Amino acid sequence: MKFFIYGGSGLVSSKLIEILLSKGHSVIAGSRNPSEQKQEKNLEWVKVEAYEPKEGLNALEKVDAAFLLSPPGYTAQYDILYPLVAKAKELNLKKVVLMTAMGVEFAPPEAPFRKLELALIDSGLHYAILRPNWFMQNFNSFWIEGILKDQNIYFPGGDAVASFIDSRDISATIAEVLTTDRFNNKEFNLTGSEAISHDQVAKLMTDVLGKKINYVDVDPNDFLKSLLSAGLPEDYSNFLLYIAGALREGHASAINENVKKITGKDPILFKNYVKDHKETWIM
Numbered sequence: 124m125k126f127f128i129y130g131g132s133g134l135v136s137s138k139l140i141e142i143l144l145s146k147g148h149s150v151i152a153g154s155r156n157p158s159e160q161k162q163e164k165n166l167e168w169v170k171v172e173a174y175e176p177k178e179g180l181n182a183l184e185k186v187d188a189a190f191l192l193s194p195p196g197y198t199a200q201y202d203i204l205y206p207l208v209a210k211a212k213e214l215n216l217k218k219v220v221l222m223t224a225m226g227v228e229f230a231p232p233e234a235p236f237r238k239l240e241l242a243l244i245d246s247g248l249h250y251a252i253l254r255p256n257w258f259m260q261n262f263n264s265f266w267i268e269g270i271l272k273d274q275n276i277y278f279p280g281g282d283a284v285a286s287f288i289d290s291r292d293i294s295a296t297i298a299e300v301l302t303t304d305r306f307n308n309k310e311f312n313l314t315g316s317e318a319i320s321h322d323q324v325a326k327l328m329t330d331v332l333g334k335k336i337n338y339v340d341v342d343p344n345d346f347l348k349s350l351l352s353a354g355l356p357e358d359y360s361n362f363l364l365y366i367a368g369a370l371r372e373g374h375a376s377a378i379n380e381n382v383k384k385i386t387g388k389d390p391i392l393f394k395n396y397v398k399d400h401k402e403t404w405i406m
């Protein structure tokens with residue numbers, strides 16, 4: 124089959140593309156910088172910007188199904204992605220798989236991410252919606268600076284536990300959902316198999332890295348200031364603060380078996396995620 128994949132150079136999509144190509148499928152991937160991306164057999168890159176989906180819309184004419192995610196830094200998920208859903212509907216694609224985030228199902232229908240989910244559900248297309256919990260990979264990306272600089276994880280999570288998920292499990296799950304019809308017209312929250320606090324995260328990192336890593340439960344206002352000073356847009360920073368608050372209140376703690384149900388494999392444990400990314404925290 125041939126698939127269109129949004130945000131092809133990103134964490135989830137790049138691994139997804141690797142899996143699809145390894146299974147003999149073809150991919151057209153969207154990127155803001157298509158010429159800078161890795162060129163491979165059966166992989167074509169097209170230019171897709173948040174509000175400029177033209178080449179992505181054209182790409183949909185050449186594929187069987189599509190995977191959509193919202194680019195990081197934007198809260199207008201509906202405005203950015205709905206044109207692709209509308210085009211998929213016009214073309215009657217075999218399927219559109221959308222990744223949002225755990226908790227979006229509780230958002231009011233007019234909230235952009237939820238509005239997008241509902242538009243896809245109502246489109247009449249075969250669809251699947253995947254809502255992952257917080258990614259483990261945030262610790263080697265968003266929160267890495269504090270870890271490298273001070274050996275501290277700065278996050279306003281309190282002592283709440285969260286069922287962090289490895290993004291590689293998300294990519295594997297999406298690949299299954301895209302390439303089989305068993306999960307059509309279903310919605311799945313995706314979690315890891317254990318729920319751990321940020322203190323436990325720090326302890327697991329300490330054990331694996333052999334260096335003391337601490338968790339610092341920062342004041343939510345200081346967290347917001349740090350996001351803004353890192354250059355994140357105000358609306359997106361407030362969105363992150365809001366979802367961090369939901370984690371702190373325990374709303375990211377649920378564990379389910381959807382990854383195993385879909386991929387047949389147990390989710391990656393946090394300690395194994397740390398082992399696999401050990402070199403990123405060498406200080």
Ligand SMILES: NC(=O)c1ccc[n+]([C@@H]2O[C@H](COP(=O)([O-])OP(=O)(O)OC[C@H]3O[C@@H](n4cnc5c(N)ncnc54)[C@H](OP(=O)(O)O)[C@@H]3O)[C@@H](O)[C@H]2O)c1
Nearest residue numbers: 130132133134135154155172173193194195224256257258
């Ligand atoms: N991190 C978490 O804990 C978490 C939890 C649940 C859900 N999510 C969801 O996961 C999604 C992000 O997934 P990810 O981490 O795999 O993505 P990512 O690696 O942060 O980025 C995906 C790709 O989006 C492209 N992109 C960036 N800005 C863009 C723009 N202005 N227009 C078009 N494309 C743009 C980039 O590709 P190019 O540079 O090649 O254009 C990037 O590689 C978000 O929708 C977020 O809500 C995240």
